[in-house]
Amino acid sequence: MKKNALLKKLQKNYDLLLIFALPLAWYIIFMYVPMYGLQIAFKDYTPGMSIWAGDWVGFKYLNQFFDSYYFKDLLLNTILLSLGTILIGFPIPIIFALLLNEIRNKKFQKLIQNVTYIPYFLSAVVIVSMLSIFSDPQSGIFNMIRQFFGLEAIDLLSKPEYFRSLYIFSDVWQFMGFNAVIYIAALSAIDPSLYEAADIDGATRLQKIIHISLPEIKSTILILFILRIGSTMTIGFEKVYLMQNPVNLETSEIISTFIYKYGLIKGQYSYSAAMGLFNNAINFVLLVVANTLSKKLTKHSLW
Amino acid sequence: MKVKNNNKIKLSFEDKIFNIVINILGVALMVIVLYPLIFVVSASFSDPDLVQKGEVFLLPKGITTRAYELVFENKDIWIGYKNTIIYTVLGTFINITLTILAAYPLSRKNMPFRKVFTLIIIFTMYFNGGLVPTYLLVKNLHLDNTIWAIVIPGAITTYNLLVAKTFFENSIPEEMYESAMLDGCSNFRMMINITIPLSGAIIAVLVLYYGVAHWNSYYSAMIYLRDPDLNPLQIVLRDILLVGNTEQMGSNSVGMEDKVKMAEAIKYSVIVVSSVPVLLLYPIVQKYFTKGVMIGAVKG
Numbered sequence: 001m002k003k004n005a006l007l008k009k010l011q012k013n014y015d016l017l018l019i020f021a022l023p024l025a026w027y028i029i030f031m032y033v034p035m036y037g038l039q040i041a042f043k044d045y046t047p048g049m050s051i052w053a054g055d056w057v058g059f060k061y062l063n064q065f066f067d068s069y070y071f072k073d074l075l076l077n078t079i080l081l082s083l084g085t086i087l088i089g090f091p092i093p094i095i096f097a098l099l100l101n102e103i104r105n106k107k108f109q110k111l112i113q114n115v116t117y118i119p120y121f122l123s124a125v126v127i128v129s130m131l132s133i134f135s136d137p138q139s140g141i142f143n144m145i146r147q148f149f150g151l152e153a154i155d156l157l158s159k160p161e162y163f164r165s166l167y168i169f170s171d172v173w174q175f176m177g178f179n180a181v182i183y184i185a186a187l188s189a190i191d192p193s194l195y196e197a198a199d200i201d202g203a204t205r206l207q208k209i210i211h212i213s214l215p216e217i218k219s220t221i222l223i224l225f226i227l228r229i230g231s232t233m234t235i236g237f238e239k240v241y242l243m244q245n246p247v248n249l250e251t252s253e254i255i256s257t258f259i260y261k262y263g264l265i266k267g268q269y270s271y272s273a274a275m276g277l278f279n280n281a282i283n284f285v286l287l288v289v290a291n292t293l294s295k296k297l298t299k300h301s302l303w
Numbered sequence: 304m305k306v307k308n309n310n311k312i313k314l315s316f317e318d319k320i321f322n323i324v325i326n327i328l329g330v331a332l333m334v335i336v337l338y339p340l341i342f343v344v345s346a347s348f349s350d351p352d353l354v355q356k357g358e359v360f361l362l363p364k365g366i367t368t369r370a371y372e373l374v375f376e377n378k379d380i381w382i383g384y385k386n387t388i389i390y391t392v393l394g395t396f397i398n399i400t401l402t403i404l405a406a407y408p409l410s411r412k413n414m415p416f417r418k419v420f421t422l423i424i425i426f427t428m429y430f431n432g433g434l435v436p437t438y439l440l441v442k443n444l445h446l447d448n449t450i451w452a453i454v455i456p457g458a459i460t461t462y463n464l465l466v467a468k469t470f471f472e473n474s475i476p477e478e479m480y481e482s483a484m485l486d487g488c489s490n491f492r493m494m495i496n497i498t499i500p501l502s503g504a505i506i507a508v509l510v511l512y513y514g515v516a517h518w519n520s521y522y523s524a525m526i527y528l529r530d531p532d533l534n535p536l537q538i539v540l541r542d543i544l545l546v547g548n549t550e551q552m553g554s555n556s557v558g559m560e561d562k563v564k565m566a567e568a569i570k571y572s573v574i575v576v577s578s579v580p581v582l583l584l585y586p587i588v589q590k591y592f593t594k595g596v597m598i599g600a601v602k603g
Contacts, residue, residue: 259434263434
């Protein structure tokens with residue numbers, strides 16, 4: 001009976017399958033074939049071999065990575081940069097949206113919102129160029145500010161200790177407005193009678209933010225937070241790579257940039273595929289953990 | 304309206320302070336976002352020597368358009384511009400086509416194996432082959448060093464697909480499909496005649512997302528392209544703006560000094576010239592912007 005129903009559905013809607021055929025083919029070729037190709041992480045694959053060939057070597061390359069002297073630093077750099085971006089970059093758009101929501105002059109509100117979107121449209125190359133312009137010891141604004149406070153002028157981009165701050169805060173600058181859009185939309189959907197009731201009870205503006213606005217957008221915040229945790233290990237290669245220079249590698253070398261250098265520049269395919277697999281696996285675990293926690297604590301879940 | 308008036312009358316001292324603080328913070332944020340942008344534009348119209356000495360702070364000094372003339376005389380920038388326009392237009396077209404072809408069937412309740420297909424797609428958001436296997440695949444398909452390496456491997460962004468799928472599910476009533484079906488309309492024709500015409504907002508948002516990503520991308524070009532005549536604008540920009548910053552830059556050190564001098568002179572104007580087209584896109588799609596992002600949020 002059930003089989004018949006399926007057959008009927010197939011017969012009637014086969015053209016939906018036809019429409020889907022092209023994208024499905026794309027997913028198989030460009031998403032699943034590379035996943036299958038991850039097997040070279042466990043093989044001795046060298047340039048020139050036919051695709052996914054080579055003798056099986058088991059965990060040789062993964063172990064080589066774990067045993068390498070740079071493993072700890074790479075992992076630490078990746079995690080610190082990523083956590084910093086989440087800890088600072090995640091709450092700021094929420095605070096910004098709450099702030100914007102409190103501005104009573106609608107025109108002024110719209111103006112701020114539109115202005116803060118602009119940086120979203122700039123490329124990583126432009127952002128890093130601007131960082132380098134502002135870090136200039138002679139004419140950069142960063143150093144003008146430093147000198148104003150009696151500090152010496154330095155090229156911030158070439159100092160490993162400033163790399164993370166530069167990365168994180170330029171990210172906040174670029175994406176604060178864009179990332180806030182979701183929260184602004186969620187805030188504007190709150191039932192105004194809630195605020196009116198609070199007014200009658202004599203609540204202050206701050207109390208209304210804490211007891212009405214925030215709880216009302218909680219589910220949006222949580223879902224975005226889980227998603228964000230799930231991409232911990234995939235922090236933007238593009239910007240990090242552009243910000244790197246020989247003197248700041250100590251803190252700026254992360255797993256993805258290292259994979260690029262070892263894999264594509266040095267041609268150590270198997271080894272860098274193993275590093276990629278490791279990176280991906282951590283990411284996947286983090287996502288599952290974050291989702292399980294959220295499900296337990298708040299009943300919000302991605303699946 | 305009535306509530307607002309009431310508030311105005313009853314505005315307590317505390318509320319007044321609160322309003323002032325909020326507005327000051329708003330202005331401060333706007334200054335922080337705008338200042339770097341204004342500075343770059345001002346510096347691009349200023350005498351480079353004055354900029355170098357740190358004398359330009361907000362408004363241009365020693366106004367000149369020399370830097371822009373130099374940019375437009377630069378052959379590489381023109382090539383980059385041309386390539387980027389081609390990649391962006393063709394790439395976005397492929398993106399939109401494939402995204403709709405995937406999102407539409409998955410949004411339909413009578414799609415066979417709908418759940419399984421959706422799962423197959425969502426899984427790739429959380430796990431993928433990564434850089435090296437993808438690179439080897441593209442090489443083996445002989446797509447490298449061609450325009451196809453730029454537009455095909457990234458043809459669908461799963462997140463965007465899910466946003467489109469959610470939009471189709473929520474904004475096109477099932478009854479429309481049902482009555483079309485009674486008229487003997489095929490699913491394919493429903494897509495062309497019902498779904499797409501009713502989805503202007505989401506298509507605009509997709510154009511914005513994909514278009515901006517193409518315009519700003521240098522990653523696939525750096526990985527897959529070797530022929531300098533294929534370089535997109537961002538690669539040209541990187542070579543001009545970040546000379547000496549990264550080691551892989553100059554393949555030939557000949558003319559390095561000239562390059563540095565040149566870069567100093569056109570640093571600011573080249574940023575402006577490369578960013579203006581993508582900034583112009585924003586006002587066009589702005590009215591759909593919030594809507595599109597919101598759908599993404601609903602999906603989560």
